[in-house]
Amino acid sequence: MSLEMAEKWDAKYAQCNLQTPANPCFVLKQHSRFLPFHGQALELACGLGGNARFLAQCGLKTHAWDISDNALTVLNNFASLNQLSITPLITDLEQMILPYQQFDVIVISRYLDRNQFKAIADALKPKGLLYYQTFLAPVQDNAPQNPDFYIQPGEFNQAWSNLETLVYGEGWLTNENTAEQGSNKHRYAWYVGRKQ
Numbered sequence: 001m002s003l004e005m006a007e008k009w010d011a012k013y014a015q016c017n018l019q020t021p022a023n024p025c026f027v028l029k030q031h032s033r034f035l036p037f038h039g040q041a042l043e044l045a046c047g048l049g050g051n052a053r054f055l056a057q058c059g060l061k062t063h064a065w066d067i068s069d070n071a072l073t074v075l076n077n078f079a080s081l082n083q084l085s086i087t088p089l090i091t092d093l094e095q096m097i098l099p100y101q102q103f104d105v106i107v108i109s110r111y112l113d114r115n116q117f118k119a120i121a122d123a124l125k126p127k128g129l130l131y132y133q134t135f136l137a138p139v140q141d142n143a144p145q146n147p148d149f150y151i152q153p154g155e156f157n158q159a160w161s162n163l164e165t166l167v168y169g170e171g172w173l174t175n176e177n178t179a180e181q182g183s184n185k186h187r188y189a190w191y192v193g194r195k196q
Contacts (some may be wrong), residue, residue, distance in 0.1 A: 002067070002092055002094070005067055005092070006067050006068065006069070006092075009047075009066070009067050009068035009070075009071065010068050010069060010070045010071075012068070012071075013047070013048065013068050013070040013071040013074065014070055016048060016070065016071065016074050017074060018074065018077060018078055018081070020048060020074065021050075022047070022048035022049055022050040022053060022074075022075075022078075023050045023054075024050050024051050024053070024054035025050070025051055025107070025109035025110075025131075025133045025190075026133060026173050026188070026190060027109075027131050027132070027133040027167065027169075027190035027191070027192060028051050028054060028055075028107055028109075028131045028133075029054065031131070031166070031167050031192050032054070032058065034129055034166060034192060034194075035055075035058050035060070035105060035129070036060070036104050036105070036129075037058075037059055038059055038060065038061075039060055039061070039103075039104030039105065039125075040060065040061050040062075040063070040102060040103050040104050040105075040125075041055040041056075041060040041061065041062045041063070041103060041104060041105040041106070041107070042062070042063045042064075042065065042102075042103045042105070042106045042107070042123070043055065043062065043063070043064045043065070043106075043107045043108070044065055044093060044106065044107075044108045044111060044116075044120075045065070045066055045067075045093055045108060045109075045110070045111035046064040046065060046066045046071070046072075046075065046088075047066060047068070047071050048071050048074055048075055049064045049066075049071075049072075049075035049078070049079075049086065049088075051107040051109060051131075052064035052075065052086050052107075053075075053078065053079075053082075053084065053086070055105065055107065056079065056084035056085050056086045057084065060085075060104070060105060061085045061087075062084075062085060062086045062087070063086075063087050063088075063089060063103075064086055064087070064088045064089070065088075065089045065090075065091045065093065065096065066088070066089075066090065066091070066093075067090065067091065067092055067093065068090075069090055072088040072089075072090060075088055076088050093111070093113065093116070094113065094115075096116075097119075098116075098119045098120065098122065098123035099123060100122055100123065101122070101123065101124065101125045101126070101128075102123055102125070103123055103124055103125060103128055104124075104125055104127075104128050104129065105128065105129045105130075105131070106120060106123060106124060106128070106129070106130050106131070107131040107132075108120070108130075108131070108132050108133075108134070109131075109132075109133045109134065110133070110134055110135065111134065112134045112135070112148070112149050112150070112151060114159070117159050117160070121160065121162055121163065121195065124195040125195070126195055126196070127194060127195060128194070128195045129166075129192065129193070129194055129195075130160065130163060130191070130192065130193045130194075130195075131190075131191075131192050132156065132160075132190065132191045132192075132193075133188055133189070133190040133191070134149075134150075134151050134188065134189065135149060135150045135151065135186060135187065135188060135189075136150060136151055136153065136170055136187040136188055136189040137150035137151065137152050137153070138150070140186055140187060142186075143186050151189045153170060153189070155189070156168060156189055156191040157191075160191065160193045162195075162196070163193030163194060163195055163196070164193060164194045164195075164196060165191070165192075165193050166192040166193060166194055167190070167191065167192035168189075168190070168191050168192075169189070169190050169191075170187070170188070170189045170190075171187065171188070172185055172186070172187055172188075173185070173186065173187075173188045
């Protein structure tokens, strides 16, 4: 695990507590009608687990993976207090190995690693759903400055051509997790796909 990366994200979440906002991303909240009533879900790069909390509240057994021990501690405390089925796991997402056909739902927001796309698709069960929302190019103020962390217009549809596209959109969204992000409006692309 990259110690430098873990320290960076632990510092970001060092002052967070149970009152820190952690809301589901737009694409999950707006298109939750596709979710199954039960099954296994995963939020990758979960941070404080806004998506994981939402998935667990919808009845899914939810796994939440992140590199930050501080963020996962807050999430674990929230899950225990609210009796939610959330299993946090500290992991370096660049080194992780996703289990084959394990999840009914995978949610990723504000994280992009194109090298993981095939493994993410393989980790979905047949008929499994992928919810993905991330920053849309070009590079924006008060957002990551590395252009590799931005999806290009239309790229989601090409990247997930092996999934059935249920939803695709691009545009400006207000971020409800203002304590997490600093700026409350960014350009995003969002996608929901179903494995055949």
